[in-house]
Structure formats: C-alpha cells, structure tokens
C-alpha cells in the first residue's frame with residue numbers, strides 16, 4: 073500500500089453504528105433521487121456477462137476503498153462512469169465495455185467486471201488529483217495566515233456560518249455556482265450549494281475533536297484538508313433524517329444520486345475542483361484540474 077493511502081485511510085469515522093448501516097442503505101435505495109444514469113439504447117451493446125456480474129455486485133460486493141467496509145459500489149457509480157468515459161449505468165454492457173478499456177490501460181485484467189482491485193486503482197487515480205493528499209506524503213501542509221483568506225457572503229454560507237477561503241477558491245466556487253444555477257440545478261432561495269464548511273484552523277479542529285469526542289480517526293485533530301483554505305463542503309442536500317455532512321452510507325448514497333452531484337462530477341473540473349471521492353460534498357480547488365486530460369467533462 074503506497075504512502076498516498078495513508079491520509080485517506082484515516083478519513084472516515086463511523087457516525088452511525090454499523091448494524092444500522094445496512095438497514096439505512098436499504099431504505100435509502102428505495103427513495104433515491106432522480107439523478108442516476110439513464111440507460112441509453114447503445115448501453116445494451118457490449119460485454120453481456122460482465123454486465124450481469126456488475127448488475128449484481130453493484131448492490132452486494134463488499135468493498136472498502138477508504139478503509140471502511142461498504143456494501144456495493146453504487147455510491148461510486150457516477151465517478152466511475154465519468155472516469156472510464158461512459159454514460160451507461162453500472163449494470164449495463166456499455167459500462168462493462170468502458171470499464172474493460174480503462175482496466176486495460178491501467179495494468180489490470182480487462183474483464184469489465186468491477187472488483188476491489190479495480191476500485192482501488194480508481195481511488196488512487198482520484199486521490200492523486202488532490203494536491204493535499206500528495207503534500208501529506210511530506211507531512212501536513214501549513215495553514216495560511218487568516219488575513220490571506222476571503223469571507224464568503226452570507227447568502228453563500230449554510231446557516232450564516234463564517235466561511236473563509238483562499239480568494240481564488242472562492243472566485244472559482246462563485247463561477248461554478250453560477251453555472252449550476254444556469255443549468256437549473258439550484259432553485260431560487262434554496263440553501264442548496266451553499267458552503268457549510270471551508271477553512272478550519274488547526275487549533276479549531278483540535279478543539280472540536282476534543283469537545284465532540286470525535287476526531288474522525290484523528291484526522292481532524294492532526295491534519296485536515298480544511299486547514300489549507302482550498303477545501304469546501306458544499307450542501308448538496310441530504311437523505312430524509314440526515315444532515316448534509318452525515319457520512320452515514322445511506323446519506324452518502326442518497327447524495328451520490330442527486331442531479332446536482334451528477335452535474336458536479338461532470339463539470340467541477342472545468343472550474344478547477346476535484347472531489348474527495350468518499351464525501352460527495354467535499355471539493356478542493358486545484359488550479360490545474362482544468363488542464364488535466366484524464367478528467368472527462
């Protein structure tokens with residue numbers, strides 16, 4: 073396991089008891105929003121056998137790309153489809169064909185069948201686009217001086233919280249929000265797409281970790297991407313009964329199927345943003361994401 077895995081392996085914590093997680097996922101599956109991939113007639117052409125296997129495993133394969141066991145890989149479906157360059161849903165022959173091509177280009181057996189090795193290779197690809205993850209190989213990046221940060225408008229903050237960001241990150245967020253609004257994804261007056269967390273000082277995170285008795289596997293106390301001023305958590309909604317930042321699998325799954333998340337997966341790199349794949353709401357500004365030829369728009 074490479075050094076790149078080290079920070080992300082600590083980036084989860086079970087905020088719901090595991091025995092509840094399966095039930096919550098099952099109930100969330102029943103009420104998913106309408107942002108999922110739609111089957112195009114051309115998606116039926118391709119590797120049929122692999123498609124049959126994927127159609128089952130997308131709901132059942134136990135994977136743990138970020139260190140926490142998860143049942144199925146539906147949560148990652150849009151990210152994977154975008155990465156391998158298809159619009160076809162996980163259980164289709166078109167998806168299997170595209171996956172096989174991606175596997176072949178990444179020293180994996182080109183079966184078109186999702187497995188833990190392939191998901192791990194995809195995760196490595198996503199993580200390597202995050203300068204924060206690369207920087208933590210050398211230690212934890214320094215936090216900027218707060219006078220270098222810019223405050224978001226009240227209308228851009230979730231619940232009126234103080235939101236501080238690097239000026240370039242805030243400007244890029246504003247461009248992205250404007251484009252999402254133009255695409256009809258943010259209803260007027262809605263808190264959707266507002267920012268609920270951005271810069272957090274190392275001292276603040278350490279105190280919160282102690283106060284809430286929740287250190288996110290120590291990452292909050294030691295080295296969070298939020299200390300850089302480049303990272304932001306965007307409100308993409310929540311499953312009924314959850315808050316927008318709940319990392320419960322049922323909530324992650326719900327958000328991962330929303331039209332707004334689908335739009336972000338396809339478009340955020342145009343504005344310089346990359347996603348932390350475990351948390352649909354967490355986006356980091358990376359100036360050169362625009363120029364990354366691996367990112368499909």
Ligand SMILES: [Zn+2]
Nearest residue numbers: 303304305354
């Ligand atoms: Zn975050």
